[in-house]
Amino acid sequence: MSPRGAPRRAAYENVRQTIASLLDGEDDFVAAMATAACELHHAFDHYDWTGFYRVTRPGLLVVGPYQGGHGCLRIPFERGVCGKAARDRATVLVPDVEAFPDHIACSSTTKSEIVVPVLTPEGALLAVLDVDSDAPGAFDDDDRSGLEAICADLGRAFSGSPSTPA
Ligand code: SME
Numbered sequence: 303m304s305p306r307g308a309p310r311r312a313a314y315e316n317v318r319q320t321i322a323s324l325l326d327g328e329d330d331f332v333a334a335m336a337t338a339a340c341e342l343h344h345a346f347d348h349y350d351w352t353g354f355y356r357v358t359r360p361g362l363l364v365v366g367p368y369q370g371g372h373g374c375l376r377i378p379f380e381r382g383v384c385g386k387a388a389r390d391r392a393t394v395l396v397p398d399v400e401a402f403p404d405h406i407a408c409s410s411t412t413k414s415e416i417v418v419p420v421l422t423p424e425g426a427l428l429a430v431l432d433v434d435s436d437a438p439g440a441f442d443d444d445d446r447s448g449l450e451a452i453c454a455d456l457g458r459a460f461s462g463s464p465s466t467p468a
Contacts, residue, residue, distance in 0.1 A: 303437055304346045306444065314448025317345040321452060331465040334456060335429065336367035342433070342452070343369035348441070351409065351434040354420070355384050357427050357467055363388055366429060373432075374408045382406035387417035387430045393446055397439040413438040418449045422461035429456075 304310055321338050328334055335354040343352035353368020355377055363377040363384055379385045383405055387394045395416045399405040405415075412434040420429040431453055435441065460466050 303440065304348045306442060310442075310444045311448065313345055314444065314451070317341050318448070318452050318455065322455060325459065329463060329465065331428070331460045331463055332367060334460065338431075338452060338456065339367050339369050342449075348435045348437055349433055350411065350436045351432070354429045354431055355388075356429045357388065359467070363430060370434070371409055374406060377406065383415055383417050384430050384432055387419050388427060391419050391421060391425070391427055393418045393450060395441055395446055397441070409434065411436045414440045416441040416445055416449065418446070418453045420453045420457050420460075422457045424461060426461070428460060428466050 321341050324337050325334050339352050339354060343349050351368065351370030351373065353373055354366035355363035356366045358364045361379045365373050365375050377384045379388045381404060383394050383396055383402060393416065396402045396405065397414050399412055399415060413436055415432065415434040418431045419427055420431060421427055431449060
């Protein structure tokens with residue numbers, strides 16, 4: 303399990319800066335999501351699946367770049383933790399997936415997860431970032447704020463980009 307508190311916050315600040323410098327000048331959203339998923343996945347021991355689901359048409363999420371075992375391909379907004387984050391346009395933190403009735407189990411080893419929307423400053427939903435852990439209660443408010451900052455960076459950078467659906 304990754305350390306909590308200040309070390310975890312510092313790790314998020316580091317990975318955020320790394321992603322920002324790797325993406326400097328990049329205008330392709332898929333390339334950006336792939337880079338962010340890779341950097342995040344390898345930065346934290348408590349991550350077991352890290353990836354994006356893209357909004358490809360109203361009400362539908364389709365899997366994008368990810369790290370980990372295979373993820374389910376399509377998630378309608380009505381379903382799962384990802385669908386709830388997309389519907390509410392807000393982060394959903396699930397400490398115990400067994401206690402979330404509509405959790406979609408892509409892997410039987412997942413115990414907790416966090417899903418963060420990628421929103422443009424204008425409020426368009428581009429994607430959601432889903433991180434799953436094999437440990438119960440693996441994510442806390444530092445994960446929430448760290449991931450929200452990175453997703454906000456992506457939303458700002460790709461607002462109005464031809465490489466996004468929005
Ligand atoms: N658990 C997610 C589905 C995506 S996979 O875990 C990669 C959900 O309930 O939306």
